[in-house]
Amino acid sequence: MHAGKLQADIQNKVSKKIAPLFSKYNLDLSSLESGMKWKPIVLIIGNYSSGKSTLINEIIGTNIQRTGQAPTDDAFTVITSEGTDKPEEVPGSTLINDENLPFVKFKKYGEKLTSHLILKNIDFEMFENMAIIDSPGMLDATTEKDRGYDYMEVLGEFAKMADLIVLMFDPHKAGTIKETYAAIRNTLPEKSGEDRIIFVMSRIDECDNISDLVRSYGTLCWNMSQMTGRKDIPHIYLTYSPNVGNSQKVEDLWPQERKELMEKIYAAPSLRLNHILEDIDRQVNELQIVCEAVTEFTTRGRKLFMDFGKITAGLGIGLFCFGDVISNSITSLPSQTLISAIRSGDISVGNLVLPTIFLVATLTLGVLAFNNFGFKKLKKKTLADSSKLVSLDTEYRRNLWTKMSATTVSILQKTNARDIWHPHAGSLLKIQRFLENDLKKYYEKLRS
Numbered sequence: 126m127h128a129g130k131l132q133a134d135i136q137n138k139v140s141k142k143i144a145p146l147f148s149k150y151n152l153d154l155s156s157l158e159s160g161m162k163w164k165p166i167v168l169i170i171g172n173y174s175s176g177k178s179t180l181i182n183e184i185i186g187t188n189i190q191r192t193g194q195a196p197t198d199d200a201f202t203v204i205t206s207e208g209t210d211k212p213e214e215v216p217g218s219t220l221i222n223d224e225n226l227p228f229v230k231f232k233k234y235g236e237k238l239t240s241h242l243i244l245k246n247i248d249f250e251m252f253e254n255m256a257i258i259d260s261p262g263m264l265d266a267t268t269e270k271d272r273g274y275d276y277m278e279v280l281g282e283f284a285k286m287a288d289l290i291v292l293m294f295d296p297h298k299a300g301t302i303k304e305t306y307a308a309i310r311n312t313l314p315e316k317s318g319e320d321r322i323i324f325v326m327s328r329i330d331e332c333d334n335i336s337d338l339v340r341s342y343g344t345l346c347w348n349m350s351q352m353t354g355r356k357d358i359p360h361i362y363l364t365y366s367p368n369v370g371n372s373q374k375v376e377d378l379w380p381q382e383r384k385e386l387m388e389k390i391y392a393a394p395s396l397r398l399n400h401i402l403e404d405i406d407r408q409v410n411e412l413q414i415v416c417e418a419v420t421e422f423t424t425r426g427r428k429l430f431m432d433f434g435k436i437t438a439g440l441g442i443g444l445f446c447f448g449d450v451i452s453n454s455i456t457s458l459p460s461q462t463l464i465s466a467i468r469s470g471d472i473s474v475g476n477l478v479l480p481t482i483f484l485v486a487t488l489t490l491g492v493l494a495f496n497n498f499g500f501k502k503l504k505k506k507t508l509a510d511s512s513k514l515v516s517l518d519t520e521y522r523r524n525l526w527t528k529m530s531a532t533t534v535s536i537l538q539k540t541n542a543r544d545i546w547h548p549h550a551g552s553l554l555k556i557q558r559f560l561e562n563d564l565k566k567y568y569e570k571l572r573s
């Protein structure tokens with residue numbers, strides 16, 4: 126199936142089958158929906174002067190971005206091809222108000238960010254189905270505060286949208302990568318986020334000799350192993366810009382992986398569908414665990430109601446049969462009890478009045494007791510140990526629950542006794558069917 130058609134198909138299925146369930150459980154699907162709306166995105170981040178803009182200029186073949194040795198650029202620049210009939214530059218204030226673009230969510234970061242966001246529309250065929258985002262370079266921790274918006278959080282938001290994140294650094298500042306990585310990593314899907322990031326050490330031509338390069342590389346690996354908590358180091362592309370690098374020195378001495386890096390970037394659009402599916406997968410699994418917990422809670426609620434029901438019904442039947450006997454022995458009323466009427470074979474409607482009142486009153490009291498004591502106690506007990514509502518047998522499920530438990534608790538806090546009759550199990554079934562049938566089918570289509 127053609128990728129565009131498949132994407133439209135997925136989008137349609139999500140909005141029909143899944144979106145209503147997200148709103149039912151008060152979960153936000155907007156990031157997914159806005160992500161599906163637009164083109165594949167490559168995000169270039171890293172410390173200042175690491176060569177981000179130089180790399181972008183090289184890809185496009187013109188000096189669209191300013192470059193320089195000091196911190197040069199303090200804006201997020203989205204570069205893409207929107208068509209020659211569209212303006213060459215679109216300011217952030219327009220971008221954050223355009224519902225057809227995925228930038229509406231940046232409104233909440235305020236005017237300071239908006240004035241540092243811009244879209245550049247270029248006439249370049251490859252960018253018709255792709256956008257590259259150049260970002261302000263990481264500064265050191267003290268200068269970071271001056272931006273007027275939460276830079277790390279914004280970086281995380283951009284990372285969430287991106288199909289490929291190129292994390293660049295140069296040999297002089299190999300140690301500064303840690304914070305950038307931390308800011309983006311926890312915004313990405315648990316299972317596959319790592320695949321979306323590629324690490325690039327640029328400007329290696331500036332290393333005077335091999336030991337210089339090895340030292341920088343070592344610093345980097347050390348920082349990376351601390352960040353990822355893993356001993357294996359992901360591939361680090363060692364590159365320099367052939368346009369500005371000291372090519373005389375480097376040609377034979379240094380490795381050059383610029384070509385592979387470029388190919389990775391060019392191939393980013395093909396990752397888009399896979400990422401959309403991964404994001405859906407992650408968010409629907411989050412929805413599923415919430416729904417599972419709520420379903421379990423209502424099941425417990427119904428079981429408790431049945432227990433109350435059994436006791437109340439027993440008491441009600443007892444009082445229906447013998448309540449008037451007790452009343453007769455105390456007040457001599459009614460003059461003839463139901464039992465004696467049955468014995469004498471002369472039963473009338475009048476004999477049923479008091480027993481029926483007893484029965485109805487007992488049942489009503491039973492329901493009131495459930496609503497005011499039984500259910501409230503169950504709710505309190507459940508909320509005190511909400512993790513028991515779901516099975517947490519795998520690491521994945523435990524992480525999922527850590528992320529979603531607060532949402533679940535806030536849903537349960539709002540429930541009242543009547544909600545135990547809500548058909549949550551039906552929603553859960555729909556979610557499971559979507560994960561097991563629809564989503565699997567899409568993954569298969571993508572692979573074929």
Ligand SMILES: Nc1nc2c(ncn2[C@@H]2O[C@H](COP(=O)(O)OP(=O)(O)OP(=O)(O)O)[C@@H](O)[C@H]2O)c(=O)[nH]1
Nearest residue numbers: 173174175176177178179192193197198262365366
């Ligand atoms: N020798 C050498 N210089 C490079 C290389 N790549 C970039 N430069 C130079 O390094 C400086 C910084 O490059 P930029 O592309 O502006 O870096 P940036 O990451 O965009 O920096 P900010 O926008 O400030 O965050 C410029 O003067 C470039 O000419 C390279 O591979 N080798």
Ligand SMILES: [Mg+2]
Nearest residue numbers: 177178197198
């Ligand atoms: Mg730059």
